[in-house]
Amino acid sequence: MSVQTIAAGQRAAMSARARDRLLNVISPLALLLLWELCARFHFIDTRFFPAPSSVFATLIEMLRSGDLLAHTAISLQRLAYGTIVGALPALILGIAMGLNRPIRALFDPLIAATYPVPKSAILPLALLIFGLGEGSKIFMVAIGVFFPMVINTTTGVLGISKIYLDVGRNYKASRWNTFWTIALPGALPVIVTGLKLGIGIGLVLIAVAEMVGARSGLGYLIWSAWSTFAVEEMYVGLFAIAIIGFLITLGLNELERVIIPWKPE
Amino acid sequence: MTRPPAENDAAEPLSRRPAIRIHDLRKDFGELVAIDRISLEIARGEFFMIVGPSGCGKTTLLRILAGLETITSGAIDIATPSSQRPANSMIFQGDSIFPWMTVWSNAAYGLKMRGASSAIIKEVVGHYLACTGLTRFAAYYPHQLSGGMRQRVAIARAFANDPEILLMDEPFSALDAQNRLLLQEELLRIWEEHKKTVVFITHSVDEAVFLGDRIMVMTAQPGRAKAFVPVPLARPRNIMELQKSAEYGELIANIWASLRDEVQRARRREQEMTS
Numbered sequence: 001m002s003v004q005t006i007a008a009g010q011r012a013a014m015s016a017r018a019r020d021r022l023l024n025v026i027s028p029l030a031l032l033l034l035w036e037l038c039a040r041f042h043f044i045d046t047r048f049f050p051a052p053s054s055v056f057a058t059l060i061e062m063l064r065s066g067d068l069l070a071h072t073a074i075s076l077q078r079l080a081y082g083t084i085v086g087a088l089p090a091l092i093l094g095i096a097m098g099l100n101r102p103i104r105a106l107f108d109p110l111i112a113a114t115y116p117v118p119k120s121a122i123l124p125l126a127l128l129i130f131g132l133g134e135g136s137k138i139f140m141v142a143i144g145v146f147f148p149m150v151i152n153t154t155t156g157v158l159g160i161s162k163i164y165l166d167v168g169r170n171y172k173a174s175r176w177n178t179f180w181t182i183a184l185p186g187a188l189p190v191i192v193t194g195l196k197l198g199i200g201i202g203l204v205l206i207a208v209a210e211m212v213g214a215r216s217g218l219g220y221l222i223w224s225a226w227s228t229f230a231v232e233e234m235y236v237g238l239f240a241i242a243i244i245g246f247l248i249t250l251g252l253n254e255l256e257r258v259i260i261p262w263k264p265e
Numbered sequence: 266m267t268r269p270p271a272e273n274d275a276a277e278p279l280s281r282r283p284a285i286r287i288h289d290l291r292k293d294f295g296e297l298v299a300i301d302r303i304s305l306e307i308a309r310g311e312f313f314m315i316v317g318p319s320g321c322g323k324t325t326l327l328r329i330l331a332g333l334e335t336i337t338s339g340a341i342d343i344a345t346p347s348s349q350r351p352a353n354s355m356i357f358q359g360d361s362i363f364p365w366m367t368v369w370s371n372a373a374y375g376l377k378m379r380g381a382s383s384a385i386i387k388e389v390v391g392h393y394l395a396c397t398g399l400t401r402f403a404a405y406y407p408h409q410l411s412g413g414m415r416q417r418v419a420i421a422r423a424f425a426n427d428p429e430i431l432l433m434d435e436p437f438s439a440l441d442a443q444n445r446l447l448l449q450e451e452l453l454r455i456w457e458e459h460k461k462t463v464v465f466i467t468h469s470v471d472e473a474v475f476l477g478d479r480i481m482v483m484t485a486q487p488g489r490a491k492a493f494v495p496v497p498l499a500r501p502r503n504i505m506e507l508q509k510s511a512e513y514g515e516l517i518a519n520i521w522a523s524l525r526d527e528v529q530r531a532r533r534r535e536q537e538m539t540s
Contacts, residue, residue, distance in 0.1 A: 163361045170331050170355045171375045171426065181374075185365035262365045262406040 050232050058232035059239070067221075072240055075217040078134065079206050082141020083199055090149035090198075091191065095183050097150070098157020115147050119201065120208050132213045140209040145198035152194025156187025189263055192256045196249065203245055218244075282344050284309045284430055284462040285330065290339035292325055298487035299325045305481065305490060309344070310460040314477030314496075316467055316524060318531035322488030323466045324358070327432050330464060331355045345429060351379065353430040354423040359439055362407050362418045368394070369403040371418050375426030393421040396455050413444035417451070424455060433465040437472070446504065449475060457501055470524065474516050475504055482523045485531035492523050 032052050038044045039051035062068040097104040123140060130136035164186060168178045184191075210219025218237050225234035256263075283306040292300040299322040307313045315323050328334040329341065331353055345352050354375060362371045370377075373390045381389075394400045397417040407415050416436055423431055437445040453476060456463060467473050473480045474496055482492040496516060498507065507513045 163357055163359065164363060166333055166355075166357065167361050167363075167374075169333060170353070171378045172351065173378045177378055181366075182363070185363070188365070260365075262408060264408045 047231065050235065055232050055235040055239070059236045062233065062236055068236065068240065071216060071218050071221045071237075072244070075206055075210065075219070076244070078137040078210075078217065079141055079199070079202055081134075082138045082202055082206070083145050083195075085138055086142030086145030086202070087149050087195060087198065090146045090194075091153055094150045094153025094191075095157055095179060095187070097154045098160075098187065099178070099183055104154070111147070111150060115151070119144050119205055123209055123212060126209070127213050136213060137206060137209045137217070140205040141202040144201035144205040145195070148194045148197040148201065149191070150194075152190050152197070153187060156190030156194075157183050159190065160186035189256075189260055192252070192260065196252050199248055199252070200245065203241065203248070207241060282309070283307055284311070284344050285464070286340075286342040286344075288340045288342075290326075290329070290341065291337045292322070292329065292334065293337045300329075301487040301489050303339075303488070303490050305493070307462060307464065309462055312456065312463045312465065312476060312478045314465050314467060314473040314480040315483060316470060316473050316480060316520065317483030317488060318485045318524070318528040319468065320486050320531060321483045321527070322486065323483055324434055326488070327355070327434050327464060327466055330430070331432050343430070351375065351426055351428045353432050354426040354428040355432040356416075356419050356423045356434065356436045358434040358436070360407070360412075360415055362415055362422065364407050366406075367403065368399055368405050368407075368410070368418050371407070372399075372421040372425050374422055375428075379426075389425050389427070390421075393425045393455075396424070397421045397451065413440050413448065416440065416448065420448075420452065420455075424459070424461075428461070430462045430464065433463065435466050435468065438468070445472075450504070452476070453500075453502065470517050470520050473520065474498070474513060475502060475507065480520060482520060483527070485527045485534065491527065492520075494520055494523075 035044075035049070036052050039046050039049060039054075059068070093107065097107055119140070122143065123136075126136040126139045126143075130139055160183065164182050165178070168182045173181060206217070207219035207222070210217035211223040214220045218241055221240075222234050222237035225231070225237060285305075285307040287303055287305050290300055290303045291298070303326070315326065317323050325334060329336055330343070333355075343352055363374070366374070369390060372394055373386050376386045376389060391400070394403055397420055399414065399417055399421060402410065402414065407418070410418070416439075419436065423433075437448055440448065449472065465473075465476060467476075477496050480494045480496060481490055482494065483489065484491045494516070498510075498512065498516075
């Protein structure tokens with residue numbers, strides 16, 4: 001009797017999950033449909049809100065000419081370099097701050113003071129220092145990734161239960177091994193969250209940076225579409241960024257599952 | 266920590282030197298005196314038990330032996346006959362195995378930190394996982410195991426490290442009664458094979474008598490040695506047989522009588538502090 005009840009309960013849970021997935025797909029499709037209808041019947045101004053079908057046609061055209069892929073590739077490349085340049089020092093500094101009190105006391109005020117500065121406000125300074133080349137773009141992404149990474153890494157290391165560090169000391173783990181076998185894996189779940197946040201901010205900043213000082217990239221694409229009033233192209237650029245953000249999130253979730261196999265579901 | 270060099274011990278054969286010699290130990294935490302005037306010697310291969318009311322400084326004493334706390338005054342001498350082997354391994358109270366490592370990597374941790382060869386790691390870790398009944402779970406992560414199994418991993422990790430002295434801080438206190446009994450028996454079985462020096466903290470008088478060769482009863486804070494009670498029960502011990510013997514019951518009654526005053530004193534102090 002009770003077994004049957006449990007089985008029924010499981011079926012209900014399964015169907016709830018399937019229903020959630022269905023609703024997840026339905027809501028964006030419904031919005032697109034509504035938008036298409038409103039555009040077709042001129043309920044909205046198609047100069048600002050062109051029909052999804054015409055945006056899609058432009059998308060196909062831009063894919064065929066290779067423009068879209070070229071702009072996407074260069075933006076992704078800047079995002080990747082910037083993430084590496086920002087995340088690696090943040091990781092090392094964050095772990096050092098988490099493990100070592102004097103280092104924490106030294107860097108805490110610097111980070112607390114610079115963190116609230118809006119990163120996009122630094123763009124003119126980045127252009128001044130690094131010029132219009134790749135340097136300024138990579139720097140902007142790096143600075144966006146750096147802060148959430150360093151803050152999360154420090155928090156993650158500080159959050160490691162003291163007992164694990166005692167075990168390390170009792171088993172005579174060297175400084176290097178304490179870093180490698182305790183601090184890094186212990187803080188990894190929080191670090192990966194920091195990386196996700198950081199890349200999200202990096203994506204915002206790369207678009208902004210490309211609008212001002214670039215001749216390529218999705219930010220440039222959107223900006224030049226504005227200046228030539230090619231609204232469909234602008235939407236293509238916006239969709240491309242949205243899809244990149246979505247795919248990166250999916251990819252990082254997958255990465256998290258692989259590198260943190262000990263995290264209970 | 267002061268560990269005076271053992272120069273004058275040359276005449277004393279290593280095998281007859283005590284494993285641990287503590288002289289007039291004192292440990293303060295600011296104003297608070299945690300441990301006061303403790304002197305004792307623990308023989309090599311002895312299973313030494315410490316019982317005392319909570320907050321009496323037993324864990325502090327163990328952490329001092331593990332090198333995790335400094336001492337305020339006094340002297341500690343821990344014999345280290347072989348430089349190859351580590352002086353001690355501690356089994357902590359509560360979960361202490363790394364959640365991010367598999368059972369195998371956890372058990373191999375000490376050997377890896379010492380840079381042991383992979384052949385030795387394979388042999389030793391394999392042996393102790395078999396001893397603790399964990400062979401089948403070598404690739405599991407701790408969150409997939411029960412509390413009792415996790416504590417067995419901690420035991421395998423400590424034994425695999427092959428230390429001179431095993432320090433155990435209420436290792437079974439978080440377990441249910443059945444699992445505790447099984448693990449106590451397993452621990453005794455492994456210990457009979459290797460006869461390491463063990464310093465074992467517990468708040469359970471039964472556990473102290475079942476496992477130990479000798480029991481130190483500590484006073485409520487500041488922690489002092491109130492009594493040393495030898496346990497002259499033959500080994501290997503069987504809990505069912507022991508519980509029927511008059512000797513066992515008498516030992517428990519004696520130790521409990523000595524401990525009860527201290528527990529009551531500790532409780533009164535707590536009430537004074539909260540009121």
